[in-house]
Amino acid sequence: MNAVDGEPAWVLHARPWRDTSLLCELFSHGHGRVGVLARGVRGGRGGRRALLQPFRPLLVGWRGRGELPTLGAVEPAGAPLALAGEALYAGFYLNELLCRLLPRQMPQPPSLFLAYRESLGRLARGTVEPALRGFEKHLLEQLGYAYRFDRTADDDAPVRPGGRYRLEAGVGVLPCLPGEPGCSGEVFLALAREEWRPEWQGEHRRILQAALEPLLGGRPLRSRAVYGALRRLAGDRRRGRAG
């Protein structure tokens, strides 16, 4: 029997399982993404069920081998993050990215766990776009796609602020041929420095999403679609969006 105790973790997603249990996807400090069965937590007394919510730092334990160990003790490791509105949907988006891109039971470097925590903190403070872009960039690096945004991929030349470039997923930054869509070198250099200025927000989002796209295997992210549908219904015409 494998036993883990007092492991720092976040709930990424929980769905009902049979009559009284929950199937939880956790993102843990030392074991990466882990699926656990929380038996008998639904119905009756709150206790663990109240804690098994996204965006709340936890210390958890689990027992058992295989794909679905059983959840043991759960303790709070801090107050839940107060995410509301756009920041909340951005948080769901981060959770979906991790559920989709991290294989279960594969340990991740501690820096990814820290980056997740840091990003949720930024979301709670209301800086949504920097939180999302910073996390996407970090996640790409951890997944083995450490793009150099300040040098071209074909001849390793420095990106010039005045030039025009595009990102080729899986390859890197390439200079645009005449007539090819792309954006200015300045935007790529800012991305390399993680300088998230509002005027480059849209371009940074499109570049990082183009980089993530092939890793998602052509299946669009659901949280993004749901957020779009909510905004349409609420008649919200503001620019900027989660994901």
Next chain:
Amino acid sequence: MTADALLEELVEAFQVLPGVGPRTARRMAYHLLERDRDAGLRLAGALEAAMRSLRQCTECRNFTAQERCRLCAGDQRDRGLLCVVESPADVEAVEQTGTYDGLYFVLMGHLSPLDGIGPEALGLDRLQERLARGEVREVILATNPTVEGEATAHFIAQLCEEAGVRATRIAHGVPVGGELEYVDSSTLSHAFADRKPVR
């Protein structure tokens, strides 16, 4: 079809129920065949009738055999009060209290971005139309106190604000007969934040 195939089909059919695996399904099938064929036929009849004639009420989305359910079609209830719940079981739970005399709106779930459950699946466009009709003066949000349930309540409250309808959220607190010591910290902090004067 051979006897074996019929039996296998029955066992397989039972497995569509939540929590019923192959072993339980086989036990159910043998029980009905060996001991209670009449009950088996009644079950088959009831299932067939319910599956064919039950549909969702055009107003509250709860299950009904008519166009509109008993509560929505009747004139006994306060039509200005609308309680939003996640499931038909929640309607039953609120009805059990005997203290609520308004109408319901059943979402049949909650917003769940990671499962792709958005506003259309919950009928929020219909709820929005209903709020615009002006009959409802207060929406009581009784979704579950989970992150997704709160997200759902928050979004509906936004729709209410746009429609100029008052939105309230049911209180979260210490269960009656419970002991403070055993109440989880989030419930207890909610209970403190929403405390009220003693009369």
